[in-house]
Amino acid sequence: MSTYSLHDLDQIVIDSLASVDALGTTEEFRERENELEGKRSPFAILQKTLGSLDADGRREAGARLQNARAAVRSALDAKWIVLAKAERDATLERDRLDLGDTVVSAITWPAEAGHSGLVASTQRSLEDVFVGMGFTVADGPEVETDWYNFEALNIPPAHPARGMWDTFYVELGEPETVLLRTHTSPTQIHLMEHAVATNSLPIHSVMPGRCFRRDTPDARHLATFHQIEGLVVDRGISFADLAGVIETFTRAYFGPDIESRLRPAYFPFTEPSAEFEITCTICRGDGCRTCSQTGWIELGGCGMIDPAVFEAVGIDAGEWSGFAFGFGIDRCAQMRHQIADMRALIENDVRFLRQFA
Numbered sequence: 245m246s247t248y249s250l251h252d253l254d255q256i257v258i259d260s261l262a263s264v265d266a267l268g269t270t271e272e273f274r275e276r277e278n279e280l281e282g283k284r285s286p287f288a289i290l291q292k293t294l295g296s297l298d299a300d301g302r303r304e305a306g307a308r309l310q311n312a313r314a315a316v317r318s319a320l321d322a323k324w325i326v327l328a329k330a331e332r333d334a335t336l337e338r339d340r341l342d343l344g345d346t347v348v349s350a351i352t353w354p355a356e357a358g359h360s361g362l363v364a365s366t367q368r369s370l371e372d373v374f375v376g377m378g379f380t381v382a383d384g385p386e387v388e389t390d391w392y393n394f395e396a397l398n399i400p401p402a403h404p405a406r407g408m409w410d411t412f413y414v415e416l417g418e419p420e421t422v423l424l425r426t427h428t429s430p431t432q433i434h435l436m437e438h439a440v441a442t443n444s445l446p447i448h449s450v451m452p453g454r455c456f457r458r459d460t461p462d463a464r465h466l467a468t469f470h471q472i473e474g475l476v477v478d479r480g481i482s483f484a485d486l487a488g489v490i491e492t493f494t495r496a497y498f499g500p501d502i503e504s505r506l507r508p509a510y511f512p513f514t515e516p517s518a519e520f521e522i523t524c525t526i527c528r529g530d531g532c533r534t535c536s537q538t539g540w541i542e543l544g545g546c547g548m549i550d551p552a553v554f555e556a557v558g559i560d561a562g563e564w565s566g567f568a569f570g571f572g573i574d575r576c577a578q579m580r581h582q583i584a585d586m587r588a589l590i591e592n593d594v595r596f597l598r599q600f601a
């Protein structure tokens with residue numbers, strides 16, 4: 245491992261900025277970015293030397309390091325915009341030429357057969373894992389009322405948690421507010437209502453489906469995305485059952501070397517609630533840009549069903565208990581196939597889709 249001294253920090257920054265400026269492709273960019281921001285970067289190594297300084301020295305050197313990192317980051321951001329645009333332009337130019345006079349002769353026969361997209365095939369393999377664990381698969385509407393999407397889930401009109409979802413409203417107010425569901429949780433309410441009406445508890449189901457939020461699409465978010473949720477309502481269900489299901493799923497789907505862990509969180513419809521994280525599938529726990537150097541990736545949320553939710557659907561919380569969990573199907577596809585930008589999932593670029601035939 246190289247050794248660096250804090251005295252050389254200015255020179256290190258100058259060299260780093262020059263090396264960023266010299267980058268020619270997004271591929272080189274990713275490699276260099278990792279060298280500059282990863283665990284073995286000069287800045288990370290210098291960070292470790294701070295412990296040997298006195299309090300004042302540590303504060304001063306810490307601030308210098310932070311400024312150095314920020315300068316490198318903003319140079320990287322600026323360079324990325326230039327490189328990504330250049331590559332995009334080159335692709336457009338190539339595609340334009342493809343559609344020239346040769347287009348007729350380029351059509352080959354018989355035509356290529358189609359196949360499922362990555363999201364659909366990911367959803368199917370997730371369903372397979374849960375069916376293997378004893379769950380049934382349920383479906384629900386994509387257009388919902390406020391009651392199913394929010395109120396029955398313990399999210400009343402004035403609840404601050406509504407700020408967590410920016411909603412596409414179809415119709416506001418009387419007689420009912422109608423919206424595009426922001427999560428697959430309304431299907432849980434439908435399932436529980438149905439089970440009460442038909443006296444058919446317990447429930448062990450997963451609910452995959454499309455959801456909608458007013459997010460501006462970026463590398464990690466889409467305005468239309470897919471979730472899968474699980475719901476268990478039975479007698480004597482505990483948090484340990486929930487943790488066991490998450491762990492079993494994680495290993496079955498991602499592989500035996502990928503672990504899961506739970507961290508306390510807050511959701512209106514579960515109490516207690518947790519977020520669950522899995523070992524980063526890109527760096528296998530070593531730390532990388534995707535996992536912000538932590539080695540862990542947040543996958544979804546879970547928790548024990550809040551008694552207020554049971555009350556809303558008419559289930560006796562004295563007799564029944566249960567848990568719910570949910571996570572993104574697109575996110576799973578992204579993690580399993582190491583897709584840097586989620587927008588590739590919806591852009592219908594045949595060169596991308598063909599990889600998953």
Ligand SMILES: [Zn+2]
Binds near residue numbers: 527529531534535
């Ligand atoms: Zn990682």
